Amino acid sequence: MEQIKGYSYGDSALDKSPITLQDLDLLKKTLLWSKDDERYLNMAGKVLQDQTDQVLDLWYNYVGSNEHLLYYFTVDGKPDERYLAAVRERFKQWVLDLCNRPYDQAWLDYQYEIAKRHHATKKNKTDKVDSVPIIHFRYIVAFIYPITATIKDFLAKKGDSPQDVEGMHNAWFKAVTLTALLWCYPYVQQGEF
C-alpha cells in the first residue's frame, strides 16, 4: 500500500494522549459498549473496505456544498485542492481505522494527534498549508450526525441482514461519538474535560 502523507498512526514520536485507558473504559461504559460492538465494527470494516472512495465522495460533496464548512480548507478565501486531497486520503484511512484498530494506547495517542490537527495547536502543519488557523469546536461535535447518518446506506450495500446492518450502524454511532469527543480535548479548558 502506498504511504499516506502525514498518516503517523503508531509513531512512537506522537505525544501520549492525556486520556488514559481507564478514562477510555469509563467512556465506553457510558456508551454502553459491548463485545458485540467490536464484532460489528470489524464487520463494518469489511463492508466499507472497498467503498471508502464513494463515502468520501459523499462527505466531500457535503462539505463542498456548505461554504461555512469548506471555509476550513481555504487559503486566501479559496479552497486549496492540494490540502483537500491530502486530508481526504487520511479521512479514508480513518474510516477503516475506526472499524479495524483496537482501541488501545496507540489508538488514543493518534486520536490526540488528530485532535491537535483540527485545533490551532497543529492545524495546517501536516500539509504545510496556510489555511485558516482552527476548525471551530461546534462542527467537531455537529459532525457526529452527518458522519453517522450517511454511512448507513454504505453499510447496507453488501447484502447483510437488517439486524447486522443495524448492529454495524449502532456500533459506528458509538465509535464516532467517542472519537469526536476525544478530538475536542485541545478546545476544552484545563481540568474540565
Added chain:
Amino acid sequence: MEQIKGYSYGDSALDKSPITLQDLDLLKKTLLWSKDDERYLNMAGKVLQDQTDQVLDLWYNYVGSNEHLLYYFTVDGKPDERYLAAVRERFKQWVLDLCNRPYDQAWLDYQYEIAKRHHATKKNKTDKVDSVPIIHFRYIVAFIYPITATIKDFLAKKGDSPQDVEGMHNAWFKAVTLTALLWCYPYVQQGEF
C-alpha cells in the same frame, strides 16, 4: 401544571446566548436540518408526552448503575436524592421542549442557561446543593449516544409507521446533537467554539 423548580425557560432575566440565530442556522445546515425534522419533532413530542416518566426511569436507572455518572449527583460521596429528583423534573420537561419549542432566541438563551448549570459556572446553584463542582465535558458529548439510542423504543410505542418512527428518531438525533454541542459552550476556550 405545577411549576417545575428552577425551570426558567423564557425568563427575561436569563443571559443572552453567545450563539446567534445566524450561528444556529449554520449549525442546522450542518445537521442537514429540514422542515421535516420540525414536523417529526412535533410528532415525537406527542408520542413522548405521556411517557416522560418511563423515559426518565430508564435514564436514571442507567445513571444510577454507573458510579462514574452518579458521582455528579453526590454530596460527600453519597447520591443526593433531593438533587436527583429536582433535576429529573427539569429533564422530563427538556424532552418535551426539545420536541415542541421553536428553536428561537428564547430557546438558545435557555440552552445557554442549561450549559452553565452543567459547568462550574452554575452547577449546584439552582438546587442549592453542595455537590461536585462540574460535570466533565466528555460526558456531555458522550450522552448523545445513550439519549438517542434509548428513545427509539419509546418513539415506536404508539403504533406509528416504521417510516415515521425512523423520521422521529432521526430528527431527535439531530436535535440532541445540536443541544449537546450548545451545552459545551462554557467549557470551550475563548474564541474556539
